[in-house]
Amino acid sequence: MTEPIIQFNDLTKVYDKEYAVDHLSLSINKGEIFGLLGPNGAGKSTTILMTLGLSEPTSGTVTVNGINSTNHPIDVKKIVGYLPDDVGFYHQMTGLENLMYTASLNGMDRKEAKERALHLLELVGLTDAKDKRTDKYSRGMRQRLGLADVLMKNPQVIILDEPTIGIDPEGVRELLGLIKDLSKKEQITVLLSSHDLHQVQRICDRVGIFVKGKLLATGNINDLAQQLFNEDAYLINLEYISGDTNLIEQFKNTAGINEVEEIHPGKLKLHCEADLTKQVAKIVFESGAELIQISKSDYGLDEIYHRYFEGRDQSETA
Ligand SMILES: Nc1ncnc2c1ncn2[C@@H]1O[C@H](COP(=O)(O)OP(=O)(O)OP(=O)(O)O)[C@@H](O)[C@H]1O
Structure with missing residues (x-):
């Protein structure tokens, strides 16, 4: 099921002649958890504010469930719950009273x-x-209450801006688990921004990498690895006890193996265009060497992110 619910169409925001968001076109599907990933100043918050109808685009549009956020912000607010990075509550009221107050504002x-x-x-x-009283809550408790608060009005979409900043690792794990469960159980679409790769990797179905207002790549982790590492998306780790043949030379001459890294004698890392695990094992056997172990490792978001930013730094300084 891929029914779009949030659609960005050439969305652009310019501040002081600088692009905060640069011609963003993207569809987010119903029930999906989508992560906006990027360093500070990438344009994540500006994108969120325009989605909520709280900031006007310079050009382009954003719609939520077909409703234009800029022209109909109140209608959008009815179906979207927003959790800012630091939720404000009425300190003198209890958690329950705060939720009841939200309900009364929404006419429940x-x-x-x-x-x-x-x-x-x-x-x-x-x-x-x-x-x-909520002034006695920890930051993690306030974020959890914030989540309950945005869910009071049964939103179709929740938008979370850096939801885990300032929460300890255990609290982060709980909060992310909770967001994922809620999204799956209640079919809620989640758009969250983060600069933390691991958090995003843990719960998002898809991510978009933003740099300087531009969406550079989107997809799930495997798609991103393919897009960013295209030529050598597969890594094979190999350990063997050498026979007579020079295996390194043989691998260098094998189609589909782009790079042979010798970690130490008898231990290699092969950068491949496809999953060549079986062929590699066969070559080792046929050479008379003894295979100790062979394994395929995938690129994680960490490598994807760093590879991306490394590439970008080089191209920018070039
Ligand atoms: N109200 C504003 N006036 C002028 N420039 C702004 C304004 N809001 C954001 N910007 C600029 O737009 C760019 C994108 O900022 P934005 O806050 O959207 O990034 P971000 O990815 O959310 O980063 P952070 O995680 O630091 O909030 C930055 O260069 C920022 O300085």
């Missing part, structure tokens, strides 16, 4: 609102803290 029936608030507090693990 009180009884129904209380049932939903208690259910959501349970979902985000704050039942025991529901009657505690």
